[in-house]
Amino acid sequence: MNRQKGTKNKTKYLTTSFEWPEEDCIQKVTKYGNLLNHTQAEKDRWFTEKHPTIHPISTDRIAAGSIDHAVCSICFNILLDPVACTTCENPFCKRCIQEWLIKNPSCPYACVRFQERRCPPVIVTMLSKLKIKCYYQQNGCPDILNYEALKQHEINCDYEIKKCRGCNTNFIKRDIIEHENICGFIKIRCQQCGVTYERHTEHGKLDCLLNRQIQLEEKVEQLQQENKLLREKNEFILQKLKDRFGIQPPK
Known part of the structure; x- marks a missing residue:
């Protein structure tokens, strides 16, 4: 396994008490959004903002199993859809490392360049042994x-x-x-008149008849307007025919 110059054994950096191998890398962490000095609530909020459809698996939700080597060093939660760096083999949540690489092409562990590989089988096995409390506990x-x-x-x-x-x-x-089914503020659509009203408001037969009358009056007015437009259009066409061909409109 390849190691970067100036780094220690990689297994040390996969524990929950994460340490960065180089001072330069600590500066990158601060600049590119790693939550090294933030509370767990802030870490979870950051993760939720980045991945609104996925709930972070914080370490306090682990009921059984070892979390050594199972924590993402970007969000500090349990790995989700983990991938690893080809050079140093350290694992990350797939979406976390994608967000990281938007701003910084190098690996968070100060490798010259990050190249993705499948997560090592030992990490996958460790994740499969975890017992995790539901997010909605x-x-x-x-x-x-x-x-x-x-x-x-x-x-x-x-x-x-x-x-x-x-x-x-x-x-x-x-x-x-x-x-x-009982909330008074739920909106209901009347099957007779089509009006939508809140359940707590009264909508009796008289209200329904009045609404239907209003709707019919509006429909009649609409048809009258359409009829007027059709007559005007017809008169315009007939006038054009008369002017061009001398055709007299029918009486």
Whole structure:
């Protein structure tokens, strides 16, 4: 395995107490967005902003298994879709290293140039042995899952927070349908007159008849306008024919 000049054994840099091998690399970390001195909440917020469809796997969600060598040295969360540098073999989240390379073509470990390779099998094996708490554990989800099953579970998790389409109140997913069935601010479309109204407002038969009358009056007015335009167009064409060919319009 190749090592860069001035670096120590690579395994030291894959622990959760991450150390950068060179002073120059620390400056790059600060410049290009690494969260070396930030709190875990700030790291998670940064990751969510970069990858809004993926939830970060913070180290405090690990229920079982070793996280040594399983932490991304850019976002400091558990590796997601990991890839590695061909030169130093250090792993990163695929999207994290892609963001890094937009601003800096070199590897975060100060390799001359980053070239992507598949994550080493030993890292993949370690990830597969992790037991991870669901991202929605704070909402009550009790599930602890394998690394491979986590993403799909969180997409379908019943404890995800959803906003009511009427009152904008937050509910967990499994309760939102029951709430929206009775929420007074949900908008309903009348099947008779087509008017949309909030459930808490009254919409009786009289309201429906009045709305239909208004709609019919508007339709009549629209048809009258269209009829007027057609007559004007017809008169214009007939006048053109008369001027050009001397054709008299029919009586």
